[in-house]
Amino acid sequence: MSLRPRRRLDGSAQAHATTRDADPGVAGAALALSGRRCALHPDVDQLELSQRLLYQPARLAELVALGTPPPRWLEILRREAAPQDLPSPGVLRGQAETCRRLDIRVSPFGGADYPAALGQLPDPPPLLYYRGRLPGEGEPLLAIVGSRRASGQGLEMARRLGRAAAAAGRPVVSGLARGIDQAAQRGSLEQGPSWGVLGCGLDRVYPPEAGALAEAVVAAGGLLSEFPPGAPPLPFHFPRRNRLIAALGVALVVVEAGSRSGALHTARESQALGRELGAVPASPLNPSAGGSNRLLAEGCHLLLGPEDLPVLWGESAGPGHANGETWTPARCAREGVLDAERLSARSGWLITETLERLADWEREGAVERLGGGRFRVTDAAAPAATIDGGPRVD
Structure with missing residues (x-):
């Protein structure tokens, strides 16, 4: 069973409708952010528009809902007070050059290749940066998250779950964090691709020791971020990253999450989106597993091993x-x-x-x-x- 959502996104039956559904001419929204249909690397105007909207999700929803012609969005926003941390034109030009140099591509909100799952968020990223490739429409992902200070058993279980998920056609999406995230993504790469979502710009990797893993992820799948090049891994970026991980997964698995951890926050985001939720049990004496054990007590799926994963996507599970x-x-x-x-x-x-x-x-x-x-x-x-x-x- 999946847990009952703890909050509704819009308080209505349309809670999971995409923000872009409010605008019948949304095809133009992609052009407002991309400037041209086949743009791969962002230009300066695109970078400015996306960063004006990045921390104002309600403003993006207003522009779409009011039917404002997308080509006028930047013009309108420039009449308003600029965000305090909006980069200067010189910095924006530097960001555009970095994207070209590192082959950081973009998928604009409303674009044909923009992941549909992100449109279920009340605050979808106005511009999604990526290296490698985006997950395809028919390529379901499994989110696996957990403690950065995981036990050896937890790390091994995460690797096995990641490997089994990829073998079953549901590769892992996670955050490249130390511990469970990295173990699950390494397991996924043993059998297929993986996707990583970062809380910083794609011109850097955080944590730094994940550099080799990040390149392996890019080669087989992709790295994603809503933050432009140069954005550091600030603490408040990670809750925003977590909501993307929750949205991209058709289900989410928690391995050893603390009671006040980012992994538990991601699980709550997934729960709010109506995703199936599973957790691996651990000793009540393990301080890194208080949150995941709590999820089990609340009724999420009990996962004793890879053989239990199919219940998350509606299939029967059993030995072998x-x-x-x-x-x-x-x-x-x-x-x-x-x-x-x-x-x-x-x-x-x-x-x-x-x-x-x-x-x-x-x-x-x-x-x-x-x-x-x-x-x-x-x-x-x-x-x-x-x-x-x-x-x-x-």
Whole structure:
């Protein structure tokens, strides 16, 4: 079950409607921010407009709802008092050059490639900066967050969950933070892409030691931010980052979140958007897990391991099952799962248990081991052949 939302976004049945739905001519909104349809890197006007609106989400909603022609937005905003921290023209030109130099691209609010999930927020980013690529329309993501000071068991569970999620076609979106975020994203990269959302400009990485991971994320998926180049990782940026992580995930998993943590804040944002919410249990004596244990007490999904993830997207879960079907040699052949690591990720079995099952199948003559964890299914493998049992959670 998902938790009942603690707050409504608009207090109406249209709470999850996108802000852009208020303007029937919203196609022009993209042009107001991009200046031209195929712009990849932002220009100075685009950067100025986005930063005038960045901390005034209500103003963006007003302009759209009133039907103000998008080409006039910057003209109107320039008549108003400029935000105190609006960069000078010289700084804006420097930001534009940085975007070109580092290949930082933009997706404007209302644009064709703007992630639809972000439109469900009451304050969607007016301009989304990204490196790599944006998640596709048919590319659901799973948000995984947790403590920066996680236990070794928590880190290992986050990695397994990330790997299994990516193998199931729901790669991880998280914040590249120390601890659970990084572990989950590394696991996702073992089987597919991952996306990271930063609380600073994309010309830097925070925390700094995540640089190599950030480049791996860019190569396979993408880094996202609503903050322009040069924006530092200020404390108040992270709650804003968290709401993007919550919106981008079709569901959210919490591993070891403290009672007053950013991870718990992200879970509440996800809850408010009506997303399915799951948490991994931990000892009540673990101070880094008070928040995640509280979520379980409130009724979110209990996750004991990767095999429980399917409940978050409405599928049955069970030992060695996916979509209700047991993993067999015949299924491995049909789905091209022919190495131990991938079978472990797809089934939810621990790698040691996967190797034990492969040994059983080999004794039955259903598979032939090829070395390096690889195997092939023999012609003798019957479609109904299976080994019952389930994964252990250490």
